Amino acid sequence: xxxxxRWQPDARGRLARAALELYVERGxxxxxxxxxxxxxxxxxxxxxRHYADKREVLFAGSSALQEVLAHxxxxxxxxxxxxxxxxxxxxGAAAVLEERQEHARQRQSVIDANTELQERELIKLASLSGTxxxxxxERGVDEASAGLAAEVGIAxxxxxxxxxxxxxxxxxxxxxxxxxLAGLRAVTADA
Amino acid sequence: xxxxxRWQPDARGRLARAALELYVERGxxxxxxxxxxxxxxxxxxxxxRHYADKREVLFAGSSALQEVLAHxxxxxxxxxxxxxxxxxxxxGAAAVLEERQEHARQRQSVIDANTELQERELIKLASLSGTxxxxxxERGVDEASAGLAAEVGIAxxxxxxxxxxxxxxxxxxxxxxxxxLAGLRAVTADA
DNA sequence: ACGTTTGATGACAGTCACTGACATCGCTCG
DNA sequence: CGAGCGATGTCAGTGACTGTCATCAAACGT
Numbered sequence: 001x002x003x004x005x006r007w008q009p010d011a012r013g014r015l016a017r018a019a020l021e022l023y024v025e026r027g028x029x030x031x032x033x034x035x036x037x038x039x040x041x042x043x044x045x046x047x048x049r050h051y052a053d054k055r056e057v058l059f060a061g062s063s064a065l066q067e068v069l070a071h072x073x074x075x076x077x078x079x080x081x082x083x084x085x086x087x088x089x090x091x092g093a094a095a096v097l098e099e100r101q102e103h104a105r106q107r108q109s110v111i112d113a114n115t116e117l118q119e120r121e122l123i124k125l126a127s128l129s130g131t132x133x134x135x136x137x138e139r140g141v142d143e144a145s146a147g148l149a150a151e152v153g154i155a156x157x158x159x160x161x162x163x164x165x166x167x168x169x170x171x172x173x174x175x176x177x178x179x180x181l182a183g184l185r186a187v188t189a190d191a
Numbered sequence: 192x193x194x195x196x197r198w199q200p201d202a203r204g205r206l207a208r209a210a211l212e213l214y215v216e217r218g219x220x221x222x223x224x225x226x227x228x229x230x231x232x233x234x235x236x237x238x239x240r241h242y243a244d245k246r247e248v249l250f251a252g253s254s255a256l257q258e259v260l261a262h263x264x265x266x267x268x269x270x271x272x273x274x275x276x277x278x279x280x281x282x283g284a285a286a287v288l289e290e291r292q293e294h295a296r297q298r299q300s301v302i303d304a305n306t307e308l309q310e311r312e313l314i315k316l317a318s319l320s321g322t323x324x325x326x327x328x329e330r331g332v333d334e335a336s337a338g339l340a341a342e343v344g345i346a347x348x349x350x351x352x353x354x355x356x357x358x359x360x361x362x363x364x365x366x367x368x369x370x371x372l373a374g375l376r377a378v379t380a381d382a
Numbered sequence: 383a384c385g386t387t388t389g390a391t392g393a394c395a396g397t398c399a400c401t402g403a404c405a406t407c408g409c410t411c412g
Numbered sequence: 413c414g415a416g417c418g419a420t421g422t423c424a425g426t427g428a429c430t431g432t433c434a435t436c437a438a439a440c441g442t
Contacts, residue, residue: 148347152347224399403423
């Protein structure tokens, strides 16, 4: 198992916590990797052995969302339309974030304050879209519908997540997701 | 007017052309800013006076798309639904890219080969989404519908643009946009 | 028990993106 | 013709990231 060596355990987790703390305290661009490593009791070089770059330390958890989305789409009832399956998956992802809402909101405030981090977030979301599309294809959904449903699903999730983070209304993220999906159907239907 | 000084004219344009050439020839990350500047007959420092960073030189044209989208939404017929207005705007943007399809495809091949460039592209697209949403709000569209229609519109455009670049079928970009919008309505309608 | 191997880390030098400060040069305006 | 100005050059510096080799404690085989 990782982190069971002779050193302090969980070097990776210590780095992630130190990084988030410093990004909150002093801002992303006023924090150097050397400072993160120092707070974690490690060296700069070791930071880069655990995380590809200074931004990635905030996005390591996205692989967990990948799995949630993929499994949810795969296990959606066979009668579900592509968008139904996506909806189920998005609610699953919402539940994951809801469990760690404090961490999620703190992390998001750091991202919202820095353009480079926003870029990284967008490519992670695009990756999630790719995961959704792939899972839909494995259900037998045609290429075009899979790609569109995935892209649009992620667009809906971005929208819902923003409202949840903003805390204008106190609702669960999953509720915002349902409302955004209803809004989508309204926007695409009226003509 | 810019570029009318004592030096070779259009330093900015020379930098942009030199950069695209080198990115095509040797790849983005094997090209240094010093090399770009040298090919343009300038210094590295001057490159950074014209472009904020090494990636931005590929995305300077996106402000033109901003304007096209904003104007198209503003001038769409009053009877148009939010998604109709977005559709008109996307076809306008498609026309702009169609005029420079060779440049657009070459540029896209560079972007497709590099993750950092994909990140920058995504945030530019998100910015376009913001522009669309703002323009819709100025038409009196409510906040939620504006945000959703804009997000979904950009998602549709990404999808259409990809198919156009892939050249699997030889159609105009605007045609792919129309088909993607039809696909969107199908995906959101069937239940 | 002891030598070997292994995996995570440290140490260190190097490249390159990007920035701030100041010098230069010719064009323009008065 | 001299002063100001705008675009560029020069140079030094910071910090992200990488390659390479050394180190050390734990696990492993004999």
